[in-house]
Amino acid sequence: MNFKLTKIQFFLMLFFIETGVIYISFQQGVIDYGGRDAWIMFGVASIFMYLLLFFYEKNYKFFRLGKITKWIYILYWLVVIISFLSYMQYTLNVWIIQNMPPFYSLLAIVLVTLYISLSRPSTTVNLGVLIIPLVFIFIVFILLATHELKFSNILPIGTSTVPQWLKGMHYSLTAFIGIESYLMLRKNVLKDEEIKGKPILIFHLIVSIFMGASVIGVEFYFMLKEIRLIPDPILYILKSQKVTFVKRLDIFFIYIWLAWSLLTINLFLFNIRIALSTQEGKNPKPLLFIIHGIIMIAPLFFIGVGQVEFIRKYLIYLFYPFSIILPMIIILFNRRRDSKCDKSQ
Amino acid sequence: MLLLESMIDKLKSTFYNSVDFTAKEISWPNEEYAILCYYSSMVNKSDVQNQINVLKVQASVDEEKWTETMAAVKEPFQMEKFVDYICHGETIILLLTEKQMVHLTLPEIPHRSPDEPINENILRGSHEGFVENVDVNIGLIRKRIRMPNLVVNKMEVGKETKTDVYYMYLDNVANQQSVSEVESKLKLMQEKTKSLYTAGEVGDYLEESVYSPFPQMLNTERPDRVFANLVEGKIAVFTNISPTVLLGPVTFFSFYQSPDDYNGRVLVGSFYRMVRVFSFLTAVFLPAFYIAIVSFHFEILPIELSKKLRLDISEIPYRPIIEAMILEIIIELIREASVRLPQAIVQTIGIVGGLVIGNVIVTAGLVSNMMVIIVALTAISSYVVPSVEMNMSIRILRFPFMLAAALAGFFGIVIGGFVLFIHLLNLHSLKSPYFSPIVPFEPKKIKQIFVRGPFVKPSPQTSSFDPEGRKK
Incomplete structure (x- = not known):
């Protein structure tokens, strides 16, 4: 699969991979487990993530997937996609399409993702541009809640315990699921584009501020005890906003979130497409059809409350092996092998 | 003499003894047998006569290059070429002894005067329009672009109709890949097509996704629109049978631009451009x-x-989709009828269709008032687009x-x-x-999608999805 990315396209893709599905809900886990200092924990976690990006940037050339590692990653992304689709389906059923059988709504979503997957790479690469205005509208309407914020909710600072800090930081990483896509996409960035240093810092600051602001905003809006009862705090904030022309503003925002999430799902599928295209001489299309069949059927088994809660609680544990440990192993292995080759030559 | 008569008979039978085909003996200096052939319906007889007189004088003084005039060419006789020239409206003098023919390029094919096209009205600016004569059409462009790099090339398409298709572009401005694409597609058309009836057929060959609802070539009959697009690096495709010119490569937003944008003030032009783009959303999504x-x-x-809406629709026996379909189909019927009918009756159709049916259908309880408002707004929005093809696509969408x-x-x-x-x-x-x-x-x-800035240097259209290609 041949495609080239500009710096802006590359960062835009990463932005939509990291945001999207989780944006309406990840705050609950961070605040619930982290306590009053959750926003600081998120800040610290994001510093760690910057270091991880720094490591990725330095070593992305050595991140080459072999036959086994490729399938391990495809499986991981499939698990993430299925989890996200289950959560999307659950949210849609709870908020807006109570009467539609999940099979049909999921079928519609998967058919759209299949259409994108069968389109040329530039379609997936550029699709985010169309979502940008919607994200802005989303943010503007969240800002309507500013007058209801209680800034004293985060005080006193420094009350969280060490276990709370560990858990809060652990759940903060939910905001960075998919960060390993950096390694998949980086090789396709135009050679003369500057990524190192300032650009990467600005990108990470944008993501961190965007996600961090939602954490602190939720803390300002809800009392600490309330947050346990509210699984999708951002949607609840939107639901409580009143404007004269529309009664249920939240309905529009769920659809904006749906479009945004569809893009996230497609970017994960794009990672799979890139991985599949490394098989020389093989047409990846049949495999893409199989993969779409899987993501069509599998989420149907995980759309109950219990399963969705399980996903929300445990999906983040996959972050460590697939975003940190495995990339490090692959990079170190390839670095060593390359240096051995150089010496033998 | 017998040879001459049999030759004239043979020529007439070649053209199936058509009454407008003329083949007759004429006297010619230093030549025993000469035949004059032409389609009387396609030549200007007085021009031909003048030209023949000039040639006769030159031939009689035995000038070596007596055929060298602007309209005449002498070449060995070949039946296939002879037929081709006659069919293109040329006049031929056959010199039987020499086995040569002199063809005079003086066709007179009827065409309209270049009036403003009725389907692309503008308020200010040029009111010229293309006609069914390619020389006039090219002249209208050359009048606006007096540059040697305005290239015009021709291909003959349709094995039976032999229609001339011309493509025009500004060398050094147009993307070479797009020019090659047009050439290769026209060549393909040349090989495959027997008859060419309309410019739309050329469009089908040039478009890459024929089943898409969106037109990928911009159709226009306005020389100012073609001119504006040529300087932006686009290619114009003409035919000698239609006033319609196809422009490409275009973007979706090209269909929302009108020459009026640049004839009015910057702010006014920008405002109406925004209104047009917004109309796409209402035309497609409102119902x-x-x-x-x-x-x-x-x-x-x-x-x-x-509350009001519930009250309004509670008395309608049909589901909203059926209501909408009833009204939309009525609108489409009125539109189709007004296109086909003479101008004098169109207003009656508008009154009967719009006012009478619209009013009665609500009173009869078939559709709600709100639905009439929605469908009317949608129809108006779809007619805002300054392109007939895009307008139709949106209505279908x-x-x-x-x-x-x-x-x-x-x-x-x-x-x-x-x-x-x-x-x-x-x-x-x-591409x-x-x-x-x-x-x-x-x-x-x-x-530029939303705002018409003060006129400065036009910028060529993007030609690639690939960032590397765009940088080139």
């Missing part, structure tokens, strides 16, 4: 949006409006969206919207991105 609300999402409306809204409410519209935009992202016109400058994203050019 679907309304159907979704009244079928699934009543709760989003403020209570006062919700709203039906699947109405259906999606009736089946799944807003969810259906979102899914349909995704499919629509992915389709737009996938499209290209002569150039169709949804540029949004995709590929070019922030500097995006403002």
